[in-house]
Amino acid sequence: MTLEIQVLTVFPQLFETFLDTAFVGQARAKGLATVEVHDLRGWAQDRHRSVDDTPYGGGPGMVMTPEPLIPAIEALAGPLGPDRACRVVALSPQGRRLDQAGLERLGAERSLLLVCGRYEGIDQRVLDLAVDEEISLGDYVLSGGEIPAMAVIEGLVRLVPGVLGNPESAQIESFGGDLLEGPQYTRPPDYRGRRVPEVLRSGDHEAIARWRRAEALQRTRERRPDLLGRRGSDETES
Numbered sequence: 001m002t003l004e005i006q007v008l009t010v011f012p013q014l015f016e017t018f019l020d021t022a023f024v025g026q027a028r029a030k031g032l033a034t035v036e037v038h039d040l041r042g043w044a045q046d047r048h049r050s051v052d053d054t055p056y057g058g059g060p061g062m063v064m065t066p067e068p069l070i071p072a073i074e075a076l077a078g079p080l081g082p083d084r085a086c087r088v089v090a091l092s093p094q095g096r097r098l099d100q101a102g103l104e105r106l107g108a109e110r111s112l113l114l115v116c117g118r119y120e121g122i123d124q125r126v127l128d129l130a131v132d133e134e135i136s137l138g139d140y141v142l143s144g145g146e147i148p149a150m151a152v153i154e155g156l157v158r159l160v161p162g163v164l165g166n167p168e169s170a171q172i173e174s175f176g177g178d179l180l181e182g183p184q185y186t187r188p189p190d191y192r193g194r195r196v197p198e199v200l201r202s203g204d205h206e207a208i209a210r211w212r213r214a215e216a217l218q219r220t221r222e223r224r225p226d227l228l229g230r231r232g233s234d235e236t237e238s
């Protein structure tokens with residue numbers, strides 16, 4: 001089951017090394033995922049290859065016009081309408097915030113078109129006519145949807161069976177959203193006087209598991225109490 005991803009952007013070159021590197025590169029080499037990046041300017045009609053125009057009602061910046069965007073989306077995802085074979089996702093600050101459950105839902109699609117917003121945003125008629133959903137990475141300001149699209153691609157590719165070298169790691173993380181991980185250590189055992197906790201070198205696997213669980217709980221309480229939710233902050237489980 002190959003994951004087919006297309007990207008529509010005014011900065012296709014941003015994706016070049018990303019797509020050839022690490023798990024994304026390996027997944028593409030193995031044929032587990034395909035990623036095609038398309039330059040929106042290829043659909044521009046005028047001499048200046050415009051993709052944006054000034055906002056009606058005034059205000060700063062520019063807005064992405066439907067004129068190249070809609071034909072581009074139709075060409076890449078098929079004619080507008082409910083039974084399009086390809087799900088069209090726009091990356092925009094107005095979108096629903098992505099989390100692991102959202103990634104898993106997207107990963108169930110066979111074919112995705114990621115539309116990267118730029119400038120002040122996308123003309124509403126494009127979103128109404130041609131986009132199935134809008135996704136944001138979170139409440140901070142970036143300059144466009146390209147970095148968020150890469151985050152979505154990376155998150156999706158590692159969900160494809162066979163992409164991760166170690167098939168267990170995806171499994172372990174599917175408990176994710178549950179607790180933060182505690183501290184991790186590798187050699188040397190003493191680095192500038194800071195020693196690795198003795199329990200990790202003890203070989204006592206039960207003691208190690210208890211210690212890790214306690215550290216994970218403590219860290220989650222301190223940094224992300226929202227993840228503990230109704231389990232509450234008084235959890236004493238060891």
Ligand code: 9D3
Nearest residue numbers: 091092117136137138141142143144145148
């Ligand atoms: C007038 C206020 N704006 C500019 C400061 C709104 C605005 C428009 C366009 C803010 C950001 C952007 C460009 N960002 C994205 O396209 C984007 C984004 C983001 O900025 N943060 C988190 N996720 C995403 S997904 C796409």
